[in-house]
Amino acid sequence: MKKYLSILLSVLILVGVMAPCAAAADTSECDCGFNPVIYVGPLGCSDIVRDAGTENEQKLWQIDTNYLLSCIGDQLGTLAKAAVTMNADTLADALVAFVDDCFGDLALNGDGQSLPNVTTPYLNVPSTDEHHADCDYYFDYDFRLDPFAHADRLQEFIDQVEELTGHSKVQLKCSSMGGVVLSAYLEKYGYDEIETIITQCCPLKGTAVAGELFCGKFELNATALRRYAQDALPYMEGGDFVQALLYSLTDTLRVAGVWDMLIGLGDIIVAQVLDRIYAEALIPIFGSFAGIWAFVPEEYYEEALVFMGMDENYGDLYNQVEAYRVAMANIEENLQSARNDGVKTYILCGYNVQRTPLVTAWKNTSDGTVDTMYASVGATCAPYGEELDAEYIASLSDTAFLSPDKMIDASTCALPENTWFLRDWLHCNGSDAIGALYRIMLTTDEQLTVFDMPEYPQFLQNDDATPSITPVTGAPNAFENFKNKPTFLNFALMISAFIDMIAAKMKEIFSCIGG
Ligand SMILES: [Zn+2]
Structure with a gap:
């Protein structure tokens, strides 16, 4: 009897142990009717840390004030000397050393590999089966690395989400640099497992700031830079490369009192100082990121290669940089094929926001970070604050895609009927009003166009204060x-x-x- 009892118990224990396994292995389909959403995050979506797991662990991107102050502390002696002598070269020495101290360990080697002790140990792994319009899976990545490496990881991530949720397709919502990951993904994996693509302020054809900085087209207006740092940057969220860089630089300079000194030195000397920081610190660090190369628009690329000295002498890094050009060149076609094959495709971008003032393209209309012509994949845009030429407008055979404020012609976009423009929308700033539009795009089964929803025509006025997005009716008033x-x-x-x-x-x- 005892023997039978023990066998019975063993069986029960075995069954008990096996039951959860059986449940976990059960990939039965979910019939909720809503394919899970994966949010492909922006630049800076993951922490990049040095010496993870040790007592010296230090975040190297979006760094904290203490670290900043400790880096600047090392240069205090040199800075004080520069302040006394008003010597531009001494100041440049200190600042180059500071930038190198703060960001130097982020630099990749010629093969596009990170220092072994600089890693992203906290990347998300899908772990829950909860999925609905208010709950998405967050895909993050190390923005410095090859976009095609992210595409590979995204495919794994999609497989994991599908297995967890019992769906065979996902919806992708890509924010800013998330569009770079999307471009690489579409090029390599296609769209068989994608129900919906939404791009939000994505540099799908690059961003002029990256192109111009990588070509050395650096136009410095110290006053404009300071005003931009004071006025625009504090309102920007998320982790954009230039913005985070400016943040760190301007904030540090402010904290250390260097900024006032720089202004005192005058524009020419400021330009000399920044030229040296640029050549001796910024190019060696940021020029080594395949991810940042993916921001360089096609028209700047060849010149950027020469200016940055990026060629076959690099190892894999050069191959990574080159490989992404194909993804960028094909993005129009890849998006069009996806849409034509039934993938719901929505492109959203901002316009009428002042962009970074330190490059010659500062008059491009933009969301503050990404130029509207690049985020919209091909819109014809008037310079910031201006209307398109009367001659150009007169030449249009169809004005259905012309904005009521005459600033944008969307007929030249890759997907004119599926591209929305939000006036005064700061790069990737979320609001309930914009969220409501996304919800419609994610929950409606068929592809919607800019003509389908009277409350959401192609051109919308964004107002963060209300918050609301309402149809654009005419030109904005300068006052x-x-x-x-x-x-x-x-x-x-x-x-x-x-x-x-x-x-x-x-x-x-x-x-x-x-x-
Ligand atoms: Zn479901």
Whole structure:
């Protein structure tokens, strides 16, 4: 009897142990009708740390103030000397050493590999089967590395999510640099497992800032830079490369009192100092990131290769940089094929925001970080704050895709009917109003166009304060613009509008007198 009992118990224990395994292995289909959403994060979506797991562990990206101060502390002696002598070279020595101290260990080697002790140990792994419109899976990655390596990881991630949830397709929502990962993914893996693609402010055709900086087209206006740092940067969220860099630099300079000194030195010397930081610290570090090379638009690429000295002498890094060019060149076609084969495809981008002022392309209309023409994959855009040429508008055979404020013509986009433009939308700034539009795109089974939803036409005015997105009806008023966004450029545009108004009034008065 005892023997039978023990066998029975053993069987029960075995069954008990096996039951959860059986349940876990059960990949039965889910009939909820909503394919899980994977959010492909922006640059800086994962922590990059040095010496993970040791007492010296230090975050090297979006670094904390203490680390910043400790790096600048090492240079205090040199800085003090520079302040006393007002010597630009001494100042440059200190700043180059500082940038190298802060960011130097992020640099990749010629094969595009990180230092072994600089890693991303906290990357997300899908672990729950919960999936609905308010719950997505967050895909993060080390932005420095080869976008095709991220594409491989994304495919694994998709497989894991599908297994967990019992769905055979996923929906991809890509934010900013997430579009680079998407481009590599579509090029390598296609879209068989994708139900929906949403791109939010993605540099699908690059961003002019990266192109110009990698070509050394560096136009410095110290005052504009300071105003930009004060006005625009604090409102920007997420981790953009240039923005985070400017943040770190300007904030450190402010903390250390260097900024006032720089302004005191005058523009020419400032330019000399920044030229040295650029050549001796920024290029060797950021020029080694295949991920940042993916931001260089096609028209800058050849020049950037020469300027940055990127050629076959590099090992795998050069191959990685070259391989991504194919993904970027094919993005129009890849998105069009996906959409034509039934993948719901939505491109969203911002416009009418002042972009980074330190490059010659500072007048490109943008979301502050990514130029609208690149995020929209081909829109024809007027310079920031201006309308398209009357001649150009007159030449359009169809004005269905022309913005009511005459700033954008979307007919030249890869997917004119599936591309939305949000005026005054700062790079990737989320709001409930924008979230509501995403919800429709994710939950509606068929592809929607810019003509399908009267409340969401192609051109929308974003208002973070309300928050709301409402149809754009006409040109923005320069006075309102300045009130809403008190930037230097808006101030200049307002003064110019004011002078125009006075001139028109004077003309009116004189013509009355004359008549
Ligand atoms: Zn489901």
